[in-house]
Amino acid sequence: MxxxxxxxxxxxxxxxxxxxxxxxxxxxxxxxxxxxxxxxxxxxxDGHIEGYRAVLARASLGEHVSVFAEIALKDQRRATAQRFERHMLACPEVVACYLISGRYDYLVRVACRDLAHYRDLTSVWLDDVTLGIEKIMTNTELQTVKEFAGFPLPLVKP
Missing domain, CATH: 1.10.10 (Arc Repressor Mutant, subunit A)
Structure with a gap:
């Protein structure tokens, strides 16, 4: 319905x-x-509501840096993508991961203590040949202008 x-x-x-x-x-x-x-x-x-959660005040978590990593894989084989995605799902620093179109395969949002933590994390990813990462382009968040607050739900007129 x-x-x-x-x-x-x-x-x-x-x-x-x-x-x-x-x-x-x-x-x-x-x-x-x-x-x-x-x-x-x-x-x-019916699956329209997947769950409920608390939205934490990021400032209460202490100092941290939020980074957007554009990641290109070396190949497009299903097994490579599955290994990469499993690793992203298991990594606590990864707060969002999207398969995208364009020059990169994935857009990954990472929350780390500081940039050194991010550098160490991505160095491990690059050194792990099973992940199949070709390159990572990093964009550091300077300020959050608008955070995700839900999907738009235009009301349909009866």
Missing amino acids: PLDPTDRKLLAALQRDGRASMEALSQLVHLSARATLNRVRKLEA
Whole structure:
């Protein structure tokens, strides 16, 4: 079933505040708390909501540097990409990894204590021939202008 306007309102509200009470959500969508809870549970069961998490204040984590690494692999074989992706998934410093088109194969966002930590991490990656990395182009974040806060959910008119 496609999402109706009420579902979209609920999803938009939950993206803004995943801890919103059913009472607050029910007032937003003009349904009873029970009907709203049933809709939210259905959205979860249908896979529209993958989970809930806390967004941490980055400043509270102490000094760190955020780096965007554009990574090109030596070849495009499926096995090479799978090994690389498994390694990125297991690396705690990698906070996001995207397969992209263009001159590079992946865009990886890395959070490290400092640039020396990042240099050591990527040196290990480059030395590991099983990862198949040809080159890494590094872009250091100077300031976050806008952080990801959810996907746009235009309301569909009934």
